[in-house]
Amino acid sequence: MEALVAIAIGAMSAAGMYLVLRLRTFPVVIGMTMMSYAINLFLVATGRLAINKPPILHGHGAVDYSAYTDPLPQALTLTAIVISFGMTAVVVLLSLGAFLEGGDDYIDMPEADRTERGEKE
């Protein structure tokens, strides 16, 4: 199971990294979502991989801790999912705005940023 999860994280990060390095905003946004999926999976895995173990205590008295899995990474993942979801919405809106204002969806700065009045050097 470790190998499977590791390969999944690695493949998703590689795909995400490749897409983030593209020139246009749409693949970049998709790439960032891929990266955040990979990292969320990685965060879950930091609490050790376990099957059929609940993260929340139930019952009273003596507790067998080996029957439970670490709840903290799951809470962290939840926070990370919420944040990355919001961030994706922000970056989608921003890149839409840049597309509508600038006329194209390239991610690098246009000529006008480098030379006075956007003239070619």
Added chain:
Amino acid sequence: MNHFIIAPVVLPAIIGGLIILWMRHDLLLQRVFSTAGSLALLGVALYLAFYASSGEVFVYRLGNWPAPFGIVLMLDRLAALMLVLGAFLGLVVQLYGIGSGWDRKGWHFHALWQFQMMGVMGAFLTGDAFNLFVFFEVLLIASYGLMIHGGGGLRLRAGVQYVVINLMGSTLFLAALGTLYAVTGTLNMADMAVKVAQMPADDTALLRAGAVLLMLVFAIKAALVPLHFWLPSTYANAPGPVAALFAIMSKVGVYAIIRFYTLVFPGDSVVEGIVADMLLPAALITLVVGQVGVLGGRNLGRVAAMSAIASIGTLVIAVSMFTQPAISAALYYTIHSTLAAAALFLISDMIAARRNGDLWLTLRPKIQDSGLIASFFFAAAIAVAGLPPLSGFIGKLLVLDATRIDPWWVGIWSTILVTSLFAIVGFSRAGSTLFWLPFQLQRAERIAEAEGRPAPKAPIPPKLEPDEHIQDIGDAVSPTLTFVSAGLLLAGLVALTLFAGPALHMTDSIAAQLFDTAPYVESVLVEQEGARP
């Protein structure tokens, strides 16, 4: 527990929320409430600085959960200093935003400003690594909104780059935290310090990977070469007051480096050496890249952004020594470079307002208030370049003195001194193009007039539409207020120079507290209900 410790986080959050809910259509109310909030924040920060000056480390346990399970806020001297610096900068630059009319160029300027302050203050106060991530996200989300305030094609494009790079940084931050949690089993910084110290030396590969990943994250925030590429176009295209506020944001990265690598991974831990060995060359290259950018910049916005990168370089050179005098010098330089960079951004925004948003260093007609702005620019340039008599000189001297014991000192000294010359030449060129060359044009005009020829190009009249992307002098509500706030930053620099002795005494005591980690760890883990004695 003193409940004022959480006030710097809660106060801006409440004010920001109130502004959005109740006064989003009334700019005057927003201005009053937001300024009052920032003023109160500065008051609280000063009180906390006084409170922390006793040298004790104060812990605020959120919900009174015991550490390391609950989140803690920590107030020590370093956090208190950064709080005061951030609150002062926030207030002064906000006054500039009001006076220059930037705050009516778009929606929610004041609400975003308050949330930005909340994130910055939280990042300085928190004692929990994951909470640090959350506060980073808070300050970043607000900064995304502020960065594209006013809109415009170039600004939005630069905004997309800024957001994308910072999202990748956040991803990396999560990866680093996940790795550290997997190894140490805790996210509380004090507890992590204990666990790292106990770790057997031959079982630390993952820990070292986590420590280096974490440093990369902070290096992105601080804009260290080669992770600085987001900074120039972001700062040059952001509204002037926002760029000035961002001067504290890159210091958040430096603060986090100082905090983590003195507390969690101190010099004698297993991570020893790796981080400092990487930081020093990176800082030297950062300094060179920044000052060469100042020398070669053709746009004043870029020149100011590059000088911000260079100041980070100088700062991190001192930090990378990780000795007590070096950290003390670094803290002094932090105060100086934050104020100086912010002043430079405000002044270049004043110039832009009088040149129709045009900051290219080419010949233009003489600007309005040229004399006053020129003298402000002169003072800020002296401060940034590190010439006497302002605090930049003292700061650089302290950094040079602190690096004297390093085996690389020849390289460090020559880099700092030679690149200072670059900065002097770059700023002299910028200043003479902006303020002296126009007199040539005036003279040509007079000669042409005497000979009866048509005069050369007349000054461009300022545009007045409030809905354009650039801010010009016609939009300024009160030009006097803009001069007052830029003047306040310069006055801060003068005060830092005049009171360099007491300031150094303070940074010395901060550095001493940073290297004595036992009371910090004890106050979190031992001095609580139900703790082992």
